[in-house]
Amino acid sequence: MTKLSVNINKIATLRNSRGGNVPDLIQVAKDVQRFGGQGITIHPRPDERHIKYQDALDLKSVVHTEYNIEGNPIAKFVDLVLKIKPTQVTLVPDAEDAITSNAGWDTIKHKAFLQEVISEFKANGIRTSIFVDAVPAMIEGAKQTGTDRIELYTEDFAKDYAAGKGDASVKPYRDCAIVANAIDLGINAGHDLSLDNIKYFKENIPGLLEVSIGHALICESIYMGLDNVVNMYLNKLK
Template identity: 80%
Template sequence: MAKLSVNINKIATLRNSRGGNVPDLLKVAADVQQFGAQGITIHPRPDERHIRYQDARDLVPVVYTEYNIEGNPVKKFIDLVLETKPTQVTLVPDADDAITSNAGWDTIKNKVFLQEVIQEFKQNGIRTSIFVDPVPEMVEGAKVTGADRIELYTEAFAHQYGLGNKDGIKPYVEASKIANQLELGINAGHDLSLDNIKYFAANIPGLLEVSIGHALIAESLYLGLENVVNMYLQKMK
């Protein structure tokens, strides 16, 4: 069964919209784990418009499951990861002004850069994952960088599934088969939801972890956070 890591960026967005500390990000992180989630994900951006860099530090004693920090490996981000030493760092090539992640790495063009960054993280005992599109060459390139895992960028799958096209999962299945052959761990994330997670998890060989934030928090407005976390866990069995 794949692990569920809950991305709590949207909790920080809500908190920041009014100032103060409501909702309490640290309490939500603690509660989500108590409800059964096997990990917490955050994605701090340079402008700190949702997760702040201090949040990443404050979460260290709170997260007792897997702690996953995502982001573009600029110096400030690298320093933060080396300071907090999460379970996993997920490298995402998002621009400073990106609303959300919108593309995977070109692991071939960026091979040398990624190799250098990954080597530094691995020397500090931090598992590394690279955000990639479901393209065989990019998966193979991720292996060359020395990464431990890939995270499949699932927006295209979610869009096609929403249109009723279940064949949209085929590139992800093929990419996963290659990753398995290369002994790369497989994570996934972006636009996964209660509607599509069961089909996705059932069809991806070797899926280890999904990171879900926006949909899970939105669904929780109607169904409750504890209930939604457990609904995801049930669907991924």
């Protein structure tokens, strides 16, 4: 079964919009795990517009499944991850002012930088993953950095699938998964995956270990309830 890690950034966004502690991010993380979620993902950004660095520290004691911290490995982020030592760190090349992640790493151009960062994380017992576009050369480049996994950036798939493009929407990702499997790289995926497209994606990606889903899952939960939606994803990922 492909594991489901729930990104709770949007919970923090809602909390921050009014100040105070409603909704309670820590309680939501506990509840997601109680409902069957197999991991918690956060993506703190330098401006702390949703997840605050203190949230990342506070979550360490309550995440008993898999704790995945995403972000651009600037010095402040690296220090935070080394202090927490989560299960996994996912490296994302987002600009400080980016609304959301919108591109994967050029693993060839940034090979030396990624090698340096990854070696430090792995020396501290933290599994590493690199956010990449569905380009075989970037998958092969990722292998050279020493990373344990890649995370396929799935926005293009989601758009093409919604447009009815069927197999053409998933083919680049399937091709990259075949490459990753051949060179012993673990495969994660995320961005714009939803209840509408997750089953099709999962069925067409060999060796898919984990998906990280936040925006769609939280939006769907507004209508159908968090417990119900988490379990709907789990059923589709079997």
